[in-house]
Amino acid sequence: MRPVLHGDVCAAARVLLNAPALGREVLCWRMIAEAEVADRHVQRTGRMHPLFGNGSLMSAARKRLLADEPGFDDPDYCLCFETVLRVLIARALSRESN
Template identity: 45%
Template sequence: MRPVLHGDVIAAARAILPLPPLAREAAARRLVAQAEAADRYRKRMGRVHRDWGNGTLMGAAGPGVAAVRLGDPEMLDAMRAVIDALLERAVRAGRHHG
């Protein structure tokens, strides 16, 4: 997956926001996996994946829902799910030291 920027976290959170809170964690992990697969596809084929984008988390997330205030509790929960999925990825890759 390409480097994660703050906009990627926001886009992914917006994509999973409509889901029930208990479904958000699995959806966030799925988006991370799709971004990783899209990046591998981009490197191998020389073009973006038609469904999952260019290997960024934002590309995998797609357009998502309309902008939501970052302080909204549901948005905060969705961002937490995305950040948790990214931390799990870092642990798997051996890049998390906390």
């Protein structure tokens, strides 16, 4: 997956905001997996992945319906943003241990 920037986290959180709360973490992991698949495809072929885009988390997220972006005064959006960050941290820690 390409390096994750603030916009990637925002896009993924906006996708999660449209999803049922109980499935958000699984959906987040799925978007990251799609971004990883797309990044490998781009590196191998020099072309964007037909389903998942350019290998960024934002590109994988934007293949789904994004909620309008609320402010951080919206607790549900904050939880979605936090979910994305927690999953990214877990991914980084699991890569360090391997």
